[in-house]
Every structure is written in structure tokens, then in C-alpha cells.
Amino acid sequence: MEYSIIVNPLAGSGRAKKIWQQLQSRLNELNIVYQVVETRYHGHAVDLAERIAHRFASAAATHVVMVVGGDGTLHETLNGLIKANSSLPLAYIPAGSGNDFARGYGLSQDPMTALQQALDAQHPTLINVGHYYDAIKQEEGYFLNNLGVGFDAAIVSQANASSAKKRLNRWHLGNLSYLSQALGVLYNQEPFETMVQEKNGHHHLFPKTFILIASNHPYIGGGFKIAPDESLHSSTLELLVVERRNWLITFWCLRQFARGRLNHSRFAKCFRASRLHYVTTSLEFAQTDGEEMGSRFMDLTLDTCQYPFWGTSLKEKKFN
Template structure:
């Protein structure tokens, strides 16, 4: 096998640079054939992935390996699908959240994660979420989740926070997410959402606070928002929570931190291969921790399969 490796040296507050140095030494020691490209700016991995896909179109012995965070992996996936490619994707987690690694079963230890890639004999088809925003006429793909409102506002604040870099250096990226939650909890205004089921039934939520579509259980560096979801299924789970009095809202936040919010009587879950929902006000949105800005949204979500290269620490879930 030959590898094209996309590396984001700034991921994880710069921790990815040290990880890449370790990986590079090991790859050279094993005489692995590879070429490496470094991301230089936000969105660069999309362009790099498209370029690599064009160069190795039709090759059946090529793999694209990402060393970085969920955002770098997200960009690479979008670049590959945009290019119409099906080159298998591999991943070494080196970011602050690393939620996809948890969802798939990739070791947080870089050397072990590399072994999972090198030991693989064939690609594994995983579920990938796809969204179409009718307002902007925009398509995109996500591996982890797409959130509007509460979690997206947390992502926006956390990405702008100096504390995130400090916490990343201490391997505590999930605390960056949690530390912003109380601020967002106080400032985030509820908004109106309409969810349409496949049978045409409409569900209005006039005071939406949390609105997250998930492709696997994890968000924000290890919090379980959709415990029943899996990358091996062909469904997405949409979690809707409305803002009520402060006592209930704090209770919902505690349940969220414990991975039990989706089973609460204060939450509504929709699980389907296809979801459609609309917001009627400008709200923050995010996909895989990447900010989408503040916008109105008319979303249709569905899924597709994409080949991923690497053994899983929880292999049974893909059998």
C-alpha cells in the first residue's frame, strides 16, 4: 500500500506536530511508501484531498491518511466526496476532541493507531451523514454530527477561547467544551424548529435549545449525545430539547454530561436514514466541530457509505 498523508501540525494546540514526528520516524523505520502534505489554512485539506483524488483516481492500492483533529478529517472527507473519489480514508487522532476516533474505535495512542492502519487487510464501509441546505443550496458531509443552537454556540466560543489551547496541551480538550457550556446556557435564546417525519407528520418545537443530528454517540470530546447510534448503521439520530425553566434546563445539561439526555422525558429523538427540519431564525450551526456561521436552515439529511481503512478496537460493531 501507498499512503498520501495530510497533516495539520496545529491540531490539538500544536500536539499534532509532536505526533507527526513520532509517526514519521516509525514509517521510515518500516520502509512504508508515503508522501506528506501539510495544511496551511482553514479549508486547505479540502483542496489537498481533491488534488490527491485526481492524481490517484482508479488506483486500488492507495490510502489517504489524516493526522489531525476531527476538523481536518471532516475537510478531507468533503474534498474526497466532492471529487467523486472512493479512496479509503485512514486517521490518526491528534486533535482536541477526537470524537470520530471514539466512535470508530481508534486508539488515542498514535503508535497503536498507526498499527491499526497498517494491520488492516481491507476497507470497512462506514456511515457518513450528508446534508442539503435548501436555503443556501449547499451540500456537505459529516462524520460526527451537525448541530444548531446550543452545541454550535459552544463550538464557536471554544474555538475563540485561549483556554482551549491550554487545555489541549494538558490533553483536556473536552473541558474546553464543557467550560463554555454555562456561558452559552445563560446567553442562548430558544428558537423555533419544525421537524418533518418520513410519513409527513410535522413536529413543532417553538423553544428549541438543543438540536443535534448524530452519526455516532460522541460529541465535544467524549460526551455521549446519541448512545444508540453507530457508524455501522445507516441511520442518523436527531435530538431535540426545548428550553424550560432554569431547574429543568440545568437538569438537562447534567443529563447531557452523563450521556443520558436522549432518554429523558424532556428530550425528543428521531432516528431515521432521512431527516428534514427547518429553523426560522438566525442560529449558530456546526458540523464535526467546524463552524457554519449564523444562518437560517432548511435541512434534509441522509446517509451514504464511505470506505475507511483501519481495524477497529470494537470490530464486532462492523460485522
């Protein structure tokens, strides 16, 4: 196989640049054929992936697009490839803050091991990908991890603006950046109204929504289990809705969230389906795969598709 490698040198607060130097040495030792491009600005990976897709449009059987960066870089690359109607397999070397996709798929957090997982692959694996359409903005996109509105999106916004994130990334504690912002958001975040429509047409109204997260696999925020029953190999998404109640119940819900048990709490409502539709009635922060979507009203329809991924899974090896 030949590889087109997209590197985000700023991922993980600059840690990805050092990781790429180590990976490059290993690739050269093994005489792997590759070409590399680096991202220079937010959204650049979308454009780079589109160009690669067009250049190697007829080489899906022999060419892989590899990402060295964080979940955000992977998110952009996936969207660029799908935008170009590409079927080039996608590989990933985790070098960001959260690296949640790596956990969901079964990739090592050690970059050299993750590289070997890509090199060991013999064929692509089809994984589930979330797709959203916002009827208000007439906007669509794809996500690998989560699409969140409200609480988690506000945490992402504050964490991205925090200087503490860089310090924690240097110590490989990116998940604490997420957690460290939670209390501030908890105090300031106002509840909002959400309407969820099921496939049978039944409507559920949640007037005091606090947490609203659609997940494609278990992890969020650098390793917290938000949807422990979800999998990249299923054709469903899980929508978790939690309403704001008194402070005691709210803190209890956050404790359950940290322990990976919130979706089984009696204070949470879960919808699991291959198609979801929900509407918010106030301006709220939103995020997808840790990428900020801004503050907005949302009329979202979510469904799923599949995309080829290139890499062996540690979960499969453990099972075998």
C-alpha cells in the same frame, strides 16, 4: 499499501506537529511508502484531498489517504474526496482536541497505536456518513460526527475563540474546553423555533428549541455521549431536540447530557431515520464536525451514504 498523508500541524493547539514527527520516524523504520502534505489554512485539506483523489484515481485498491489532525481536518478531507467522486479509503490518526470520530469508530487515542491499526488493516470498512443539503443557501456537505444548531454550535464557536482551549489541549483535556464554555452559552442562548418533518409527512413544532443535534455516532465535544444508540455501521442518523424550560429542568437536562443519558430523558425528543428534514426560523449558530457554519437560517435535509475507511477497530478486537 501506499499512503498520501495530510497533516494539520496546528491541530490540538500544535500537538499534531510533534505527533507527526513520531509517526514519520515509525513509518520510515517500517519502510512504508508515503508522501506527505501539510495544511496551511482553513479549508486547505479539502483542496489537498481533491488533488490526491485525481492523482490516484485508479489506485483505490493500493492507496490510502491518511489524516493526522483533528475531527475538522478529517471532515475537510472527507468532503474533498467525495467532491472528487473518489473511492480512496480514508485512515485517521487522532491528534486534535476532541477526536470524537476515533471514539465512534474504535481507534486508539494513542497516535502510535492508531497508526498500527491503519497498518494492520487488510481491507476497507464501509462506514455511514451523514449528508446534508441546506435549501436556503443551496449548500451541501458531508459529516462524520454531528451537525448541530444552537447550543452546541455556540459552544464550538466560543471554545474555538477561547485561549483556554490551547492550555487544555496541552494537558490532553480538550473535552473540558467544550464543557467550560457550556455555562456561558447556557445563560446567553435564546430558544428558537424548529419544525421537524417525518418521512410520513407528519410535522412536529418545537417553539423553544435549545438543543438540536443530528448524530452519526455516539460522541460529541471530546467524549460526551449524545447519541449512545447510534453507530457508524448503521444507515441511520439520530436527531435530538430539547426545548428550553425553567432553569431547574434545563440544568437537569445538561446533567443528563454530561452523563450520556439525555436522549432517554422525557424532556428530549429523538428522531432516528435514514432521512431527516427540519427548519429553523431564526438566525442560529451551526456546526458540523466541530467546524463552524456561521449564524444562519436553515432548511436542512439530511440523509446518509457510505464511504470506505481503512483501519482495524478496537471494538471488534474486544468483541472477538
